[in-house]
Amino acid sequence: MYPRILIAGIRGGAGKTTVALSVISLLVNKGLNVIAFKKGPDYIDSGWLSLFSKNPCYNLDTFMIPPERVIKSFIERAKGDISVIEGNRGLYDGLDTEGTVSSAELAKLLKCPVILLVDCTKITRSVAAIIQGFVNFDREVPIKAVLLNQVANARHEKIIKQSIERYCNIEIVGSIPRFKNIKMPERHMGLLPHHEHEQLKEAKQFIEKASHYIDIEKIIKIAKEVEPLYLNLIEDSESFDGKGLKIGVIRDRVFQFYYEENLEELKKTGASIVLINSLEDRALPDIDALYIGGGFPETNVKYLIKNSSLMHDIKEKSEMGLPIYAECGGLMYLCKILITEEGSFPMTGVFPLTLKMFKKPQAHGYTVAIAEKGNPFFNPETEIKGHEFHYSKVIDYEEIPKMCFKMKRGQGIIDGMDGACYKNTLGTYVHIHALGCPHWIEGILKKAKSYKEMKNV
Numbered sequence: 001m002y003p004r005i006l007i008a009g010i011r012g013g014a015g016k017t018t019v020a021l022s023v024i025s026l027l028v029n030k031g032l033n034v035i036a037f038k039k040g041p042d043y044i045d046s047g048w049l050s051l052f053s054k055n056p057c058y059n060l061d062t063f064m065i066p067p068e069r070v071i072k073s074f075i076e077r078a079k080g081d082i083s084v085i086e087g088n089r090g091l092y093d094g095l096d097t098e099g100t101v102s103s104a105e106l107a108k109l110l111k112c113p114v115i116l117l118v119d120c121t122k123i124t125r126s127v128a129a130i131i132q133g134f135v136n137f138d139r140e141v142p143i144k145a146v147l148l149n150q151v152a153n154a155r156h157e158k159i160i161k162q163s164i165e166r167y168c169n170i171e172i173v174g175s176i177p178r179f180k181n182i183k184m185p186e187r188h189m190g191l192l193p194h195h196e197h198e199q200l201k202e203a204k205q206f207i208e209k210a211s212h213y214i215d216i217e218k219i220i221k222i223a224k225e226v227e228p229l230y231l232n233l234i235e236d237s238e239s240f241d242g243k244g245l246k247i248g249v250i251r252d253r254v255f256q257f258y259y260e261e262n263l264e265e266l267k268k269t270g271a272s273i274v275l276i277n278s279l280e281d282r283a284l285p286d287i288d289a290l291y292i293g294g295g296f297p298e299t300n301v302k303y304l305i306k307n308s309s310l311m312h313d314i315k316e317k318s319e320m321g322l323p324i325y326a327e328c329g330g331l332m333y334l335c336k337i338l339i340t341e342e343g344s345f346p347m348t349g350v351f352p353l354t355l356k357m358f359k360k361p362q363a364h365g366y367t368v369a370i371a372e373k374g375n376p377f378f379n380p381e382t383e384i385k386g387h388e389f390h391y392s393k394v395i396d397y398e399e400i401p402k403m404c405f406k407m408k409r410g411q412g413i414i415d416g417m418d419g420a421c422y423k424n425t426l427g428t429y430v431h432i433h434a435l436g437c438p439h440w441i442e443g444i445l446k447k448a449k450s451y452k453e454m455k456n457v
Contacts, residue, residue: 007019012088014119021048027220037083038057038086040059049086060106063101085110113223147175246274262432293327315348322451326427328388
C-alpha cells in the first residue's frame with residue numbers, strides 16, 4: 001500500500017521544508033523508518049530531508065523523468081514504514097496554464113494524499129477561501145488535510161480555525177506559530193545546505209519546537225488510508241556493465257549536489273563509487289572516470305585554493321584523457337579563474353574561461369539540450385533534459401572551448417551553447433537525472449572502460 005503523504009504549499013516559500021522536516025522528525029521519534037522524497041529539481045532541501053529521515057532522499061520530477069519511471073522509482077525506493085514527499089512551489093504551479101509537472105500532477109500520478117500548508121501571515125477568514133479554492137480547483141487532487149503556518153497568536157488561530165470549520169470540510173493537522181527569535185538558516189537558493197550550517201544544533205531545535213504543534217497521529221492515519229499503487233511493466237533499456245570500473249565522485253561540503261539515484265544507478269551496473277574530498281585529498285586515487293557535481297565553490301573558494309595539489313592533478317589527468325563529467329559547481333571548478341566578492345581565484349584551468357559570481361541568478365529553470373558531434377559522453381542528437389540554477393557566468397575567455405550541447409531550453413554557458421568539451425572532459429551548467437537520462441550512464445561507463453584499457457596497455 002506504500003503509506004505516503006505529500007506536503008504542498010499554496011506558494012513557494014510557505015515553509016514546506018520546515019514542516020516536512022518536523023513531520024519526519026516526529027515519525028522517526030516514533031521509531032518509524034521514513035523515506036523522504038523531494039518533488040522538483042532540488043539538492044539543498046533533499047540534503048535536509050535525508051539528514052532528518054536518516055535515509056537517502058530521492059527525487060520525483062516529471063519533467064526530467066518520464067512519469068512511468070517516477071512511479072517505478074517511488075515503488076522501488078518506498079521500502080520504509082512511511083514516505084514523506086515534499087512538493088515544490090505552490091501545489092498547482094507548473095510549466096504552463098495546465099499545471100504540467102506540478103506537485104498536484106505528481107499527487108495524482110502517485111495517488112498520494114496531500115497535506116496543504118497555508119501561510120497565515122496577515123490573513124484570517126480568507127484562509128478558508130484559499131482552502132476552498134485549492135480543494136475545488138481540481139477535485140482529482142486528493143487534498144486530505146491542511147496545516148497552518150505563521151500563526152500570530154491565540155486569537156488569530158481561533159478565528160482561522162473557526163472559519164475553516166464553518167466553510168471547509170477538511171481536517172486541520174497542525175498550527176505552527178510565528179517564531180520570533182529562531183529560524184532556519186537561509187541563503188539565496190533557500191535553505192543553507194546543512195553541510196555548511198555551523199549552528200546545526202540550533203536548526204534541530206527549531207524543528208523540534210515546530211514539531212510540538214503538529215498532530216502526527218492524524219497524519220499517520222491519512223498516510224495509511226491510500227489507494228493501492230500499481231506499476232505497469234516497463235521495458236528497461238539494455239543493462240550496462242560497469243563491473244571492475246571505479247568512478248571517482250568529489251563529494252564534500254563544497255560539492256554536494258548529487259541526485260542519489262545517479263550514484264545508485266552507477267552502482268547497479270557493478271561499478272564502484274570512490275569518494276574524493278576536494279579540500280583534503282592531495283591527488284586523485286586510482287579511478288577510471290571522475291564525476292564532479294554542483295555545489296558552492298564560491299563560498300569555499302579560499303579553502304579550495306589551499307589544495308592546489310588536487311587541482312593540478314585533475315588538470316594533468318584531464319590532459320591524459322581521464323573521463324571527467326562536471327556539473328555547474330564542477331564546471332566552475334574546472335575553469336581558469338573564479339571571481340567572487342572576495343577577489344579573483346585560480347581554479348583548475350581545464351577550460352580557459354573566467355567566471356564571475358553575481359547577486360542575481362544568471363539562469364534558473366528546466367533545460368533541454370541536444371548533444372552535438374564530438375561529445376565524449378552522448379551520441380549526436382541525444383536529447384538531454386535537466387535544470388540549471390547558477391549565479392555565475394562567463395565574462396572572459398582566452399578562447400571558447402568546443403561546445404557540445406545546443407540549448408533548446410535554458411541559457412547554457414555561452415550564446416545558447418553548453419557542454420564545454422576538452423578531450424574526455426565535459427563541463428556543463430545542466431544538472432541531469434540518471435533515471436531520465438540513461439545515456440549518461442552508458443557514456444560514463446563506455447569512456448571509463450576505454451580509459452582503463454588504455455592505462456593497462
